[in-house]
């Protein structure tokens with residue numbers, strides 16, 4: 001099987017052109033392909049499929065092999081992959097588990113439209129919202145020394161969230177228009193170098209307090225930007241922008 005490896009600010013994915021629908025959608029095979037010792041190694045695996053009238057369809061799996069909800073960085077990488085395959089020229093639309101998305105690519109930077117966010121809930125001083133995947137957002141001090149794995153694992157497996165899981169984002173304000181986000185990801189069950197839907201969720205909790213319509217977001221794997229328009233406590237016209245790169249391509253036997 002031919003595959004491509006992409007990364008979007010360090011969140012990395014095995015990409016497969018599955019327009020012939022030949023890929024075996026088997027949890028053990030996908031988990032093995034994502035294994036960093038016994039397989040290709042990735043945070044997730046993404047299938048590109050056909051789905052008229054859209055330019056393509058996104059099917060996303062976490063590295064535990066389970067099919068999951070929307071992946072923002074994966075969506076950006078899939079747009080770059082579809083562009084590489086000459087599926088579209090500059091702008092595209094695709095369908096994913098959370099609905100349809102528009103996107104554009106310029107010089108390796110992908111701008112992806114995210115779904116509208118109807119509400120931001122509170123859990124004590126923290127926030128809970130869904131940006132295509134479920135996210136918990138907690139503001140902390142000294143984020144570079146914060147124990148993201150231990151604290152993220154605790155919240156993800158706590159009574160309120162253990163059944164369906166949740167991605168846990170830790171945020172520190174850097175300036176009036178920049179935050180730093182680190183994320184413990186559901187289905188990877190570890191910290192990833194960035195999480196697109198998590199960066200989006202974190203950005204919205206920051207934007208809800210002021211009048212900004214965009215914010216810069218630093219992650220371990222690189223820098224992103226989030227644009228959003230507020231309408232009371234709802235957000236729309238939400239865009240996630242950042243680089244998406246093809247790292248290598250290869251062939252692998254699936255058995």
Ligand SMILES: N[C@H](CCC[C@H](N)C(=O)O)C(=O)O
Pocket residue numbers: 011043062068069070071072073074133134167185186187188194195196197198
């Ligand atoms: N692990 C997430 C999906 C991928 C999210 C992340 N990689 C992103 O870029 O949004 C979940 O199961 O909810």
